[in-house]
Amino acid sequence: xxxxxxxxxxxxxxxxxxxxxxxxxxxxxxxxxxxxxxxxxxxxxxxxxxxxxxxxxxxxxxxxxxxxxxxxxxxxxxxxxxxxxxxxxxxxxxxxxxxxxxxxxxxxxxxxxxxxxxxxxxxxxxxxxxxxxxxxxxxxxxxxxxxxxxxxxxxxxxxxxxxxxxxxxxxxxxxxxxxxxxxxxxxxxxxxxxxxxxxxxxxxxxxxxxxxxxxxxxxxxxxxxxxxxxxxxxxxxxxxxxxxxxxxxxxxxxxxxxxxxxxxxxxxxxxxxxxxxxxxxxxxxxxxxxxxxxxxxxxxxxxxxxxxxxxxxxxxxxxxxxxxxxxxxxxxxxxxxxxxxxxxxxxxxxxxxxxxxxxxxxxxxxxxxxxxxxxxxxxxxxxxxxxxxxxxxxxxxxxxxxxxxxxxxxxxxxxxxxxxxxxxxxxxxxxxxxxxxxxxxxxxxxxxxxxxxxxxxx
Numbered sequence: 001x002x003x004x005x006x007x008x009x010x011x012x013x014x015x016x017x018x019x020x021x022x023x024x025x026x027x028x029x030x031x032x033x034x035x036x037x038x039x040x041x042x043x044x045x046x047x048x049x050x051x052x053x054x055x056x057x058x059x060x061x062x063x064x065x066x067x068x069x070x071x072x073x074x075x076x077x078x079x080x081x082x083x084x085x086x087x088x089x090x091x092x093x094x095x096x097x098x099x100x101x102x103x104x105x106x107x108x109x110x111x112x113x114x115x116x117x118x119x120x121x122x123x124x125x126x127x128x129x130x131x132x133x134x135x136x137x138x139x140x141x142x143x144x145x146x147x148x149x150x151x152x153x154x155x156x157x158x159x160x161x162x163x164x165x166x167x168x169x170x171x172x173x174x175x176x177x178x179x180x181x182x183x184x185x186x187x188x189x190x191x192x193x194x195x196x197x198x199x200x201x202x203x204x205x206x207x208x209x210x211x212x213x214x215x216x217x218x219x220x221x222x223x224x225x226x227x228x229x230x231x232x233x234x235x236x237x238x239x240x241x242x243x244x245x246x247x248x249x250x251x252x253x254x255x256x257x258x259x260x261x262x263x264x265x266x267x268x269x270x271x272x273x274x275x276x277x278x279x280x281x282x283x284x285x286x287x288x289x290x291x292x293x294x295x296x297x298x299x300x301x302x303x304x305x306x307x308x309x310x311x312x313x314x315x316x317x318x319x320x321x322x323x324x325x326x327x328x329x330x331x332x333x334x335x336x337x338x339x340x341x342x343x344x345x346x347x348x349x350x351x352x353x354x355x356x357x358x359x360x361x362x363x364x365x366x367x368x369x370x371x372x373x374x375x376x377x378x379x380x381x382x383x384x385x386x387x388x389x390x391x392x393x394x395x396x397x398x399x400x401x402x403x404x405x406x407x408x409x410x411x412x413x414x415x416x417x418x419x420x421x422x423x424x425x426x427x428x429x430x431x432x433x434x435x436x437x438x439x440x441x442x443x444x445x446x447x448x449x450x451x452x453x454x455x456x457x458x
Contacts, residue, residue, distance in 0.1 A: 013198065013201070014194050014195070014198050017190075017194045017197075017198075018190060018191060018194050021186075021190040021193075021194070022186075022187050022190060025183065025186045025187065025190065026183060029179050029182065029183055029186075032179075033175055033176070033179050036175060037168075037171070037172055037175060040168060040171045040172075040175075041168050044164050044167045044168055044171075045127075045139070045164060048139055048159070048163070048164050049127050049139070049141060051159075052127075052139070052140075052141045052157045052158075052159060053125065053141060055077050055078065055081075055090060055157045056125065056141050056143050056155055056157050058077040059077065059090055059092060059155045059157065060143070060145055060155060062077075062092075063092065063145060063147055063150070063153050063155065077090070080107070081105040081106065081107050082105070082106050082107065083106075083107055084106065084107055084109040085107060085109060085133055085134060086107045087107075087132075087136070087138075087159060087160030087162075088105075088107055088158075088159050088160070089104070089105050089107050089108050089113060089132065089133075089138070089156075089157070089158045089159075090104070090105045090155070090156065090157045090158075091103070091104045091105070091108065091112060091113045091155075091156045092104075092153055092154070092155055092156075093115075093153065093154040093156075094151050094152070094153055095144070095151070095152045095153065095154055096151045096152045097151065108133065109133070111132075111133045113130065113132065113138075113140065113156050113158055114130045114131070115142070115154070115156070116128055116130075116140070116142055124143055124144065124145075125141055125142070125143045126141070126142050126143070127139070127140070127141050128140060129161055130158065132158060136160060136161075136162070137160075137161040137162065137165075138158040138159065138160060138161055139158065139159055139160075139161040139164060140156055140157065140158035140159075141156070141157050141158075142154060142155065142156040142157075143155050200223050200224055200227040201227065203221055203223070204219065204223070204227065204230065204231055204234075207219035207220065207221065207231070208234065211238065217238070217242075218235050218238060218239075219231045219234055219235055236385070240436075243434075243436075247434065259288050259292075262284035262285075262287045262288045263284075263288075311345050311346070311347065311348075311458060312345065312346040312348060312349065312350040312353050313343075313345055313346075314340070314343075314344045314345065314346055314353070314376055314388070314390070314457075315340055315343065317346075317350060317353050317354055317357060318338060318340070318357060318374060318376075319338070320354075321354065321357055321358050321361055322336045322338060322361070322374075325361050325362065325365050325372075328365065329365050333370070334365055334368055334370060334371070334372060335370060335371045335372070336361075336372050336373075336374070337371065337372070337373040337374070338373075338374055338375075339373060339374070339375040340374075340375065340376050344376060344377075344378055344388040344457045344458075345457055345458045346388075346455055346456070346457055347435070347455075347456040347457055347458055348435050348455070348456070352431055352435070353455075355427065355428075355431060356428050356431055356432060356453060356455070357374070357390065357392075357453070359425065359427060359428050360390075360392045360425075360428060360451045360453060361374065361392060363425060363451070364392050364393070364394040364396075364448075364449070364451070365394075367394055367396030367397065367448060367449065368394035368395055368396045368448065369394075369395050369396055369448075370395060371394070371395045371446060372392065372393070372394050372395075373392070373393045373394075373446065374390065374391070374392050374393075375390070375391045375393075376388055376389065376390040376391070377389060378457065379454070385436070385456055386456065386457050386458065387437065387454055387455065387456055387457060388454075388455060388457040389452055389453065389454050390452075390453045390455070391450055391451070391452050391453075392450070392451045392453070393444040393445065393446045393448065393449075393450045394444060394446060394448040394449055395444070395446040395447050395448045396447075396448035396449060397448065398443065398444065398447065398448045398449050399441060399449050404441040407425055407441065408425050408426060408429050408439070408441070425439070428451075428453070432453060432454070432455060435455055435456055436456055437453065437454045437455040437456060438453075438454045439451060439452070439453055439454075440452045440454075
């Protein structure tokens with residue numbers, strides 16, 4: 001059983017859809033066929049009983065005449081009752097006589113009909129099957145009547161049940177042939193529907209194969225609305241992977257360039273035989289260690305940014321950072337105001353969100369006079385990916401528009417009087433870009449600088 005289940009699970013989607021549709025179509029047709037067959041059998045029996053009931057009424061009318069007339073006249077209700085063993089029989093039994101008086105049709109030819117015992121009657125008429133002369137099955141109706149002074153009589157009329165069985169069999173053969181043709185048509189239409197319905201998936205598979213072979217960079221073509229999001233997500237994943245590879249190449253190049261100068265210093269010091277060579281080596285080794293750590297952090301951040309499953313609530317991260325910076329800038333009595341209209345979830349790691357918002361809050365706190373405000377709202381729908389914008393405002397001196405681009409450069413410090421390394425804003429720029437977002441600097445309504453951080457969200 002487990003092997004069969006494993007085999008079924010290994011089937012393709014097309015096979016599963018086809019087998020499922022074929023199974024349920026066959027089941028429905030079988031159930032419908034059995035139901036129609038049963039209804040037809042009941043209808044055939046009811047129609048046959050109606051014909052027999054006509055003869056029962058004719059015999060009831062005969063019983064109603066006087067006893068002398070009955071003794072001198074044999075009821076003739078149809079020619080088939082006059083032929084021996086014709087399959088059509090009647091029998092009248094007087095129940096209040098001892099022994100019971102029995103009159104039969106000539107077709108019984110000395111035989112007698114059995115009596116129903118224990119069957120329910122419908123308005124005094126009981127119907128069912130018995131075995132008649134020649135061991136042939138008969139369909140019989142019997143009715144008991146009370147003629148008053150004339151006595152109590154049991155009237156029975158029977159006919160060959162093979163007539164009913166023949167009608168039922170003919171109907172079942174026709175029904176089976178019709179349903180068989182219908183099953184073939186349903187299975188054929190199911191196969192065509194499955195093939196047509198899964199054509200976009202085959203097109204998607206060919207597109208992915210073309211990318212794997214290097215024949216294309218993206219999945220092209222039009223897809224139905226339920227497959228188009230999958231194709232778009234694959235294209236976004238491909239774009240993200242290309243961005244990761246490109247960023248990795250850039251970081252490797254930057255690392256090589258950053259290590260080139262310390263290595264040149266070490267080589268020159270070694271060739272010159274300077275007495276403080278060991279101290280210079282330690283100094284330059286520290287520089288290289290910091291450079292390696294920096295670019296490794298950038299590579300890890302880029303790898304985390306490519307993950308599509310990470311999700312971080314924005315509000316808890318902001319609350320934690322605000323509590324921290326309120327303690328850091330307690331002496332200056334800075335007021336940190338949180339104004340989050342929408343509940344958003346950042347599509348990324350909480351550590352990266354801490355770095356992004358933390359650097360901006362730290363920068364705002366350094367320059368603010370008395371107030372820092374952070375607000376966030378979802379961006380209007382702009383396509384396949386959703387974004388939100390976090391705005392950090394301060395009431396500091398602000399920044400000249402011409403100097404804003406320079407402030408975003410790595411290591412660039414516009415004011416040496418404030419603590420810092422000049423790496424904060426550049427880290428935010430690089431990390432936001434890794435997630436497909438951005439950082440822009442603008443004038444703040446508070447009078448200082450506004451940092452607008454655009455990041456993906458759910």
